[in-house]
Amino acid sequence: MVIPVHDVNPTRRTPWVTYALIAAGFVVFLRTPGMAGSVTGEGGLAQLCRLESFLDQWAAVPRELIHERLPRLVPTGQVGVGPAGPGCLVGPPDYDKSPPLSVLTSMFLHGSWLHLLGNMLFLWIFGDNVEDRLGHVRYLLFYGVCGYAAAYGFAFVNADSGTPMIGASGAIAGVLGAYLALFPRVRVWVLVPFLLFLPLRLPAWTVLGAWFALQAVYSYGAGVSQAGTVAYLAHVLGFAAGMLLAWPLRRGTLPPPEPPGAVWGRRARPGTPWQGQSRPGW
Known part of the structure; x- marks a missing residue:
């Protein structure tokens, strides 16, 4: 799997929504019980x-989404001792949870620093250009629609699962699908794990196409020993939703120029062909 680090794709507006989503992801993670001080998210x-009590309240649970009802007993967050030894106590929920709303809150929850940083890296690299093309408000709505499509699609396939779903992966997969539809030939700098890390500049269709293919293979449990711990199917569904939603905008999206002498530049420089001009379809 290659690691994207930068795309050569200037923008004409500041991606405030992308920045806000990234900031919100970090803030919520730091306030999640036990996550801030652990690299893996593991503890006593x-x-x-x-953590189980927190996730049960705020994460999306497939059987709750499909059946629209909450369990009678949930983790209380306290430790107890039973016949089998110490464990987490359960009891009637002392909160009112909306399953549809839990999809939204689950998009800002992550299970470890690695989970968070991986998601935010992809959003940072590819989100700004999709926001630039859609506009701030439409981009925010698009992000939410892709997240809901991924969560509910996964829940329909796993209707009896009581495992909480967390992470922005489904929504970010939608951003990747939109990026592939809108900017398939844009060059993306990636690190390829070969001996150490080999930097290469590849077209977006290669990078994102390979990412999607891996998610599709993993969603069937092939190639990984713990496929059940990651909702790969949600990634596939979010990616497909994003690509379908962005596809009608392809004809109005001009191919971005590559600023000369600014390989790592993000913003359009004065003198580029579309600087100061409007794009068709905005």
């Missing part, structure tokens, strides 16, 4: 019980 039993 008391921390695990608090």
Whole structure:
């Protein structure tokens, strides 16, 4: 799997929504019980019980989404001792949870620093150009629609699952699908793990197409030993939703120029062909 680090694709407006989503992801992660001080998100039993209670309240659970009802017993966040030894206590929920709304809150939850940083990296690199093309408001709505499509699609296939779904991966996969539809030939700098890390500049269709193919293979449990711990199918569904939503905008999207002498530049420089001009379809 290649690691994207930069795309040569100037923008004409500041991606405030993308910045806000990234900032919100970090803020929520730092306020998630036990996550801020751990690289892996793992800890003692008391921390695990608090985390289970937190996720049960704020994460999306497939069987709750499909059946529209909450379980009678949920983790309380406290540790107890039973016949099998210490464990997390359960009891009637002391909160009112809306399953549809839990899809929205689950988009800002992550299970580890690696989970968070991986998602935010992809959003940082590819989100600004999709926001630039859609506009701030439409981009925010697009992001939410892709997240909901990924979550509910996964829930329909796993209707009896009680495992909480967390992460912005489904929504960000939608951003990747839109990027592929709008900017398939844009060059993307990636690091390829070969001995150390080999930097290459590849077209977006190669990078994102390979990413989608891996998610599709993993969604069938091939090539990974713990496929059930990651909702790969949600990635596939989010990507497909984003690509379908962005496809009608392809004809109005001009291919971006590559600023001369600014390989790592993000913004359009004065003198580029579309600087100061409007694009068709805006």
